[in-house]
Amino acid sequence: MHEFGIMESVVEVVREEAARAGLRRVERVAMVVGERTAVLPEALELAWEALRDGEPFAPGARLEVEWRQAEAACPACGLRYHPEGGFLLVCPGCGALGGELLAGEELRVASIEGE
Numbered sequence: 001m002h003e004f005g006i007m008e009s010v011v012e013v014v015r016e017e018a019a020r021a022g023l024r025r026v027e028r029v030a031m032v033v034g035e036r037t038a039v040l041p042e043a044l045e046l047a048w049e050a051l052r053d054g055e056p057f058a059p060g061a062r063l064e065v066e067w068r069q070a071e072a073a074c075p076a077c078g079l080r081y082h083p084e085g086g087f088l089l090v091c092p093g094c095g096a097l098g099g100e101l102l103a104g105e106e107l108r109v110a111s112i113e114g115e
């Protein structure tokens with residue numbers, strides 16, 4: 001499962017950051033995830049719950065995910081649009097191919113809170 005591997009990396013980041021910040025207990029982890037990462041919200045939450053309870057620093061810690069919509073810019077006409085599925089970016093305004101993806105591929109830990 002794609003999401004399980006992602007959360008294993010997230011738990012590692014949280015463990016390191018908690019140690020650096022001197023947190024004994026992590027209560028909340030915030031992530032930013034773009035819609036083009038193909039991550040499923042339910043699977044991400046399940047993986048988090050399975051992994052966090054095996055960590056002494058994060059039992060019951062909440063995961064908050066901010067989902068980012070994808071946005072692309074057309075190189076020909078400059079239009080900013082929401083790209084529909086698939087890997088190909090096609091401008092809905094002028095039909096040009098190969099737009100630049102401005103958002104939607106985010107996958108990161110935004111913040112960690114605890115005490």
Ligand SMILES: [Zn+2]
Nearest residue numbers: 074077091094
């Ligand atoms: Zn265009």
